């Protein structure tokens with residue numbers, strides 16, 4: 001089976017991105033020069049799986065197990081794609 | 091103790107002006123006319139403490155700027171302190187003095203990114219505008235930063251002398267491997283205001299440069315990010331001052347003065363607090379300098395009743411003061427300002443090609459500035 005377009009990559013944080021917890025705002029952040037991304041809701045869990053070893057499908061499977069009933073298969077691949085476009089993932 | 095005012099949102103960013111000393115002498119420098127002497131600068135320990143306090147306050151980004159921050163020999167230790175406070179560091183430099191050894195030391199201290207200024211794409215014009223032979227060093231600095239794998243931003247202040255070279259500047263940024271090219275139209279406070287007659291472009295120049303940026307944006311699907319900082323004199327629209335007064339960012343100047351923006355030192359009624367006297371959280375939450383124009387309560391008409399007041403915050407306080415004598419008025423850049431005619435007239439007039447550029451001379455104030 002061929003992977004659907006946009007799922008045949010292994011998401012990882014882009015080289016200059018720093019991920020950290022912000023105790024002041026109690027939020028998980030992604031940092032780049034001039035930019036802050038606040039990971040809200042389940043975004044932190046999704047990004048946590050982006051370590052370059054898992055493909056998009058693996059990430060979806062993993063999350064589907066952890067969050068049964070959530071629309072993981074439809075929402076996660078475009079979310080990852082958007083983070084890639086914005087320069088957070090590669 | 092009771093207090094009716096809830097504490098304001100925490101700041102995200104700190105502009106750390108480590109020194110006013112600089113080998114360049116740009117005619118639009120954003121440092122104040124009254125430059126701080128090196129002997130009045132904060133010590134390493136004081137900057138270390140500023141970083142610690144800033145991190146605790148919620149700051150996650152710092153621009154290590156100046157002047158030329160590389161002239162601080164303890165820059166590495168300041169970077170270490172920022173890193174220890176969880177703050178993402180960006181060096182804002184002219185490139186002069188950034189050799190391999192220095193970059194290695196900074197990178198191992200935790201430096202995350204570099205923003206390099208360039209004055210023109212043509213080496214001789216760049217050196218002339220900066221008042222110092224520095225283009226070759228900038229080019230080398232860019233190579234070193236790329237080789238170290240750090241993100242590279244290029245910053246260009248645009249004015250009459252380089253607005254026609256925007257295409258070349260973007261090409262230069264691409265060939266130097268920049269991730270981000272910031273094309274910032276000159277702002278007229280401090281030195282820029284002093285040299286406005288020489289710096290002010292024509293409407294045609296602005297239009298041409300804007301078109302060039304649009305063309306490149308269409309072509310560059312994956313290339314560097316292009317940032318166009320609007321020329322508020324020409325757009326009839328006030329710029330959102332720092333994302334709101336005392337809302338997202340703060341500036342600490344070389345002598346420890348803490349301000350909502352680097353230009354605010356020129357405002358008369360702020361009673362600027364100093365980090366030597368007060369903790370940063372008190373300054374952010376309670377000092378007059380930060381509360382004076384925070385939010386929208388201070389506004390008068392037309393801003394008070396305007397639907398855009400939460401988007402542009404009434405524009406720039408420093409510009410309102412510079413052009414109307416009252417920092418609480420609507421920024422004259424806004425076409426709804428009763429004083430907008432002042433800006434219109436200036437923009438229509440354009441630059442005076444014969445006006446001399448008055449340049450900063452280290453350690454001296456405006457009165458002694460050299461005429462070049």
Ligand code: SF4
Pocket residue numbers: 279330331332350351352353354405406407408409
């Ligand atoms: S008042 Fe606002 S826009 Fe004006 S110089 Fe200060 S921060 Fe910048």
Ligand code: SF4
Pocket residue numbers: 328392393394396397398399400402403404405420421424425426427
């Ligand atoms: S009147 Fe004030 S709030 Fe309205 S657009 Fe102009 S500067 Fe902004």
